[in-house]
Amino acid sequence: MGVTDFFDPDGIAVIGASKTPGKLGNDAMTNIRTYDGEVYPVNPSSEGSVYGYEFVDSVHDTDADLALCCVPSPVVPEVLEECGEAGVGAAVIFAGGFAEVDEDGREREDEIVRIGDEYDMTILGPNTAGYCIPHLDLYGSFVPEIRDVETGNVALLAQSGGVGITSAFQLDREEYGVSAMFGLGNRANTGFVELIPVLDDDPRTDAIALHIEGTEDVDAFLEACREAETPIVAYKAGSEELSDFVASHTGAPNQSRERYEEALTGESVVFVSSVTELIDASRAIADTPTPAGRNVGLVTAQAGPGIILADDINERGAEFPDLEDETQERVDDLLQGITYTENPVDTGRPLPEFGQVIDAVARDDNVDVVIVYEIYEDSLGYPVEELETLADDLEKPILFTVAGPESFEKERLQMEAAGIPTFQAPERGANAVAALIDSIPDDA
């Protein structure tokens, strides 16, 4: 199978390419032109060129090993057969109108599976928004704005292309990126089981974020998750109550969240329950070491948000250990006359000593995960330098929950660059801590 052709195509055929803005075959062209390789717009009824690429009549006139099929569903089998004959190893089928709609569609999908088998061709879709690999400038999707999404170290593998796109955009708006994003759609012959190992082997991927609606072979899915060495964060959407609607989407079977969660208990697979949590948990896990235990050190510059964090973290099964005597003495020295110097440590407001307090708590051997909360004030800024040193010195996760006006953005991104993931609301920081703790496998 040509799964690797998704990552490293020598030539890309855009079948059904168009000059008309707004058409799928034009949208796909606007994206693919960023790719540094041969691109062939294929359309027998078009002449001339689109975005500087000459139209060709047939995929046979190309050296493409990847095809983006922008044609409607009735034409797909014929187009795919030609792709197979022409030696294409991987194809993306955007069109809907297959197994998710009716019996005719189901037959059409069976037909493309058969063609895939015959020609040993990997098929992404049908019924998908496509995929992207930003570090290759490779955007195989009809959503033009997906080109804004930059490179990061989280791979998104979404059963719904829409959820993949949505998650990628949210990462983009918050100044992160993806190592890859795949929208699976109907999974004719390429699904979680085929792509998890590929992303697991990808050196740019430090965490794999899954969006699952339902899978036919649950055991094979679970096995792929267990075999992966890269940490996995999973969001199982689509409850049993809404089975009609779910089935109509990707033909996914009707399965409960619990079925997946229970089967992977004790593994390093973390389950979450929203898109934002999927993103936040994946970022935290991708950017920091697995914690050695469930003991959390919390340092807050403002007690109110600190209480929210402590409460949410506590509810999710973490512990707030006593600090070592030596740490407690150091913190008490730094915070003379201050409210609450035990863990959670509350400095009352941001202080010049704030970075030193974090340093003391982070270096405490009783603490496995550090989370900090601070509202930004220009005159003090964030303790970026101290955090950079800590991230270098320590093999434990340090997270920073921020609040402030847009002017905090520069220092927030400096912390990110140092390996300190940041979170923009108290509950988001708490959820990230919970995810890190959930990521500790039972046999650790």
Add this chain to the structure above:
Amino acid sequence: MGVTDFFDPDGIAVIGASKTPGKLGNDAMTNIRTYDGEVYPVNPSSEGSVYGYEFVDSVHDTDADLALCCVPSPVVPEVLEECGEAGVGAAVIFAGGFAEVDEDGREREDEIVRIGDEYDMTILGPNTAGYCIPHLDLYGSFVPEIRDVETGNVALLAQSGGVGITSAFQLDREEYGVSAMFGLGNRANTGFVELIPVLDDDPRTDAIALHIEGTEDVDAFLEACREAETPIVAYKAGSEELSDFVASHTGAPNQSRERYEEALTGESVVFVSSVTELIDASRAIADTPTPAGRNVGLVTAQAGPGIILADDINERGAEFPDLEDETQERVDDLLQGITYTENPVDTGRPLPEFGQVIDAVARDDNVDVVIVYEIYEDSLGYPVEELETLADDLEKPILFTVAGPESFEKERLQMEAAGIPTFQAPERGANAVAALIDSIPDDA
């Protein structure tokens, strides 16, 4: 009492004002200078001026009716006594070191309560980050960046000043504002019971967002909530497990969330469980009419995120009614050959007809609340015009859940301006719908 002096001071004394950047008395001056009224920096050991305002030696040398006290806790009683003598009606005390720390602090707080009584003076704090009323350019806080926060129609009333500031900043970053933000702190003589009626009477406030840690007189609090005509959204933070930490913060008593929720069941008070939900629920409720019932019409341009929305909304107790025959015919006409035209309606991808589909569903008498999901594509944009018409024509909430790169921002804000609240992740839209449904009082 001079609660109204917070809203309309003729003169403001900043006691402990300073020329030194980074000092509390300087930070407070940087904020208050935006106010179009008399400002008096009071400091007997400073000469000359700060930001163009001449220092005075004593509050007796001013016509202030509002005082911002930027002095450390031991000096506060003396300063407050002078304020009382000088005819100040309202004072903000930023310093901590009162009832939240120890017995000495408790005595000091009793003393300031006594002074407040003696001079009939309203005291915000102590131990607060202050307050702001953006439409008056009045920022009575030491957090300088709070000046970025603009005018909106949600009032934030937070027991923790830090949570008030955090929430205001999050609103600001997402391009919203507040009608007012009050951080209560220790609530010496001004708390929820005093401020809820004032905000209820404020014509600029369409929803009141509360952050609660714990109150001494729960019955009085509940009564204030029941009496308010403005809808209230409440976030009770601080669980019983963390009572030590909570008590050390504002001296708040140890109370469960359930105690508040159960007492207000059936009232138009909505309870939420995070800062983001507090903001989103308040915005939805402030900007749209109370729904007539629990029936939700969902229109999505992408099935995957639509399933997430449908699932989350369903779990929160809403219904997805059948559409009226006439509506269903209109939708079927618009979406020939499309996946799932029943409610939830899935158009498969954004289409030129998307606005008409929303129009059909929104006008259906079976539908009490409309929620839309669409990933932005430049070539189609959002159906802003259709939504503007619907918001004018209909007395029902219409919410729009968006995803896209930053380029969607312009049309997102156009929808906001038309009275269509927008939400930037599927679960945020779902939570907003749930809040609207929870806001229907039992006697409606």
